Amino acid sequence: MGAPPVLRPGSARLARAALRLYPPAWRARYGAEVLALLDDTGGGVPAALGLAWRALPAWIWPPRQLHDQDARMRASLGTVLLSGAMLAGVDLVFAQLTQFQGFRAHGSPVVIGSYAIFDAAMAVCALAAAGGGLPLWLVMLRRARREHRARETAYLMLPVVAPAAYLATVAAVARVLGGPDGVSAGVFFAVTLLGFGAAAAACAGPVLAMRRLRPRGPAVQLAVRAAGVATAAIVVAAAASATALTGLCLWARGFAGYHSGAVLSGYLAVVAGLAMTATVSARRGSRAARSR
Amino acid sequence: MTSRLDRWADPPLLVLASLADEPKHGYAITQDVAESMGVTLGAGTLYAVISRLEAQGLIEPLDAVDRRRPYRITAAGAEALAQQSSRMSSVASLAQARLRSRLGTAGA
Numbered sequence: 384m385g386a387p388p389v390l391r392p393g394s395a396r397l398a399r400a401a402l403r404l405y406p407p408a409w410r411a412r413y414g415a416e417v418l419a420l421l422d423d424t425g426g427g428v429p430a431a432l433g434l435a436w437r438a439l440p441a442w443i444w445p446p447r448q449l450h451d452q453d454a455r456m457r458a459s460l461g462t463v464l465l466s467g468a469m470l471a472g473v474d475l476v477f478a479q480l481t482q483f484q485g486f487r488a489h490g491s492p493v494v495i496g497s498y499a500i501f502d503a504a505m506a507v508c509a510l511a512a513a514g515g516g517l518p519l520w521l522v523m524l525r526r527a528r529r530e531h532r533a534r535e536t537a538y539l540m541l542p543v544v545a546p547a548a549y550l551a552t553v554a555a556v557a558r559v560l561g562g563p564d565g566v567s568a569g570v571f572f573a574v575t576l577l578g579f580g581a582a583a584a585a586c587a588g589p590v591l592a593m594r595r596l597r598p599r600g601p602a603v604q605l606a607v608r609a610a611g612v613a614t615a616a617i618v619v620a621a622a623a624s625a626t627a628l629t630g631l632c633l634w635a636r637g638f639a640g641y642h643s644g645a646v647l648s649g650y651l652a653v654v655a656g657l658a659m660t661a662t663v664s665a666r667r668g669s670r671a672a673r674s675r
Numbered sequence: 676m677t678s679r680l681d682r683w684a685d686p687p688l689l690v691l692a693s694l695a696d697e698p699k700h701g702y703a704i705t706q707d708v709a710e711s712m713g714v715t716l717g718a719g720t721l722y723a724v725i726s727r728l729e730a731q732g733l734i735e736p737l738d739a740v741d742r743r744r745p746y747r748i749t750a751a752g753a754e755a756l757a758q759q760s761s762r763m764s765s766v767a768s769l770a771q772a773r774l775r776s777r778l779g780t781a782g783a
Contacts, residue, residue, distance in 0.1 A: 398718075401719075409726070413722050414737070415742045417722050418716050418742070419743050420701040420718050420743075423702040436719060437719030437722070446730040447730050645677055658712040
């Protein structure tokens with residue numbers, strides 16, 4: 384075999400940048416071989432672009448032999464939890480700007496029905512998250528306390544502390560800055576951003592605790608099954624909110640004139656992206672749980 | 676000559692066929708596929724295929740030598756390749772017979 388190590392520095396940088404797009408487990412297993420192959424073939428921009436393009440399926444359908452099934456389940460739980468919380472936040476803003484302001488498209492059963500389906504789906508999502516997540520949370524909390532792990536205990540308390548602190552802040556803001564017509568748009572925006580921050584912190588706590596405590600066993604499997612149910616509810620809620628939004632644009636003149644198309648399109652894109660992320664991750668987690 | 680049907684070539688099948696005689700590493704596979712089958716496999720495509728075939732137990736990795744890891748076809752891989760080759764052979768025979776018949780009809 385000839386030995387032409389002809390990967391130029393620029394091509395090598397491109398190839399390494401393309402490799403960084405791959406999942407860490409994939410990179411650890413095949414990265415050196417891919418670079419060796421590019422060394423042998425000369426690489427170049429087309430090769431790096433081809434490599435980068437193939438990173439997408441590596442994330443969507445990760446090779447099963449590369450993953451620790453328990454780690455897969457824990458990653459899936461974290462992703463579904465974060466996606467669900469962000470979707471709930473986005474949809475709460477949606478609800479605030481539609482249902483609570485009276486945009487109901489009178490006479491449109493599609494919009495009214497979509498609101499009802501959305502509310503029911505979010506309730507199912509919350510119940511599934513609580514029913515499946517609580518046992519795992521308790522298992523981790525007991526272990527963290529038994530082993531005197533202060534940091535993990537603090538992480539696990541975040542789902543309680545962050546929402547409580549947020550609600551207290553909102554109540555204080557409403558009392559100090561609220562008027563007869565509520566708060567100004569700027570304050571509403573700030574409170575909304577703070578809400579997303581609190582939701583992210585509440586979810587990040589258990590995710591960080593899971594990464595450090597590495598729980599296994601029936602509690603994780605139950606949580607993964609519950610995440611599957613929650614994800615199905617997330618997808619239904621996302622479809623219902625998209626349907627309601629489309630209906631409002633078609634049949635509620637006040638709504639369509641009040642909101643810009645770019646914001647609504649952005650909202651739909653975020654909802655679809657979160658629902659898709661949760662679905663892909665829940666599917667992987669369920670597959671890992673079944674293979675245990 | 677590059678066929679217009681090359682883009683329909685099945686990369687997993689090409690890799691299995693390349694490994695049918697002896698273990699090869701990534702570069703040797705791309706060279707073999709290009710020379711004997713006329714299809715260029717990029718690094719991204721090749722390693723996407725390798726990871727799939729490995730997950731399905733159709734090939735297995737051997738010890739790496741200087742970053743280059745050879746792969747060997749497994750018994751399950753050989754069986755899958757034999758089945759697929761047989762099916763393709765039947766399709767090729769059928770296509771050739773029908774093309775002959777068509778050309779014969781046209782020439783008559």
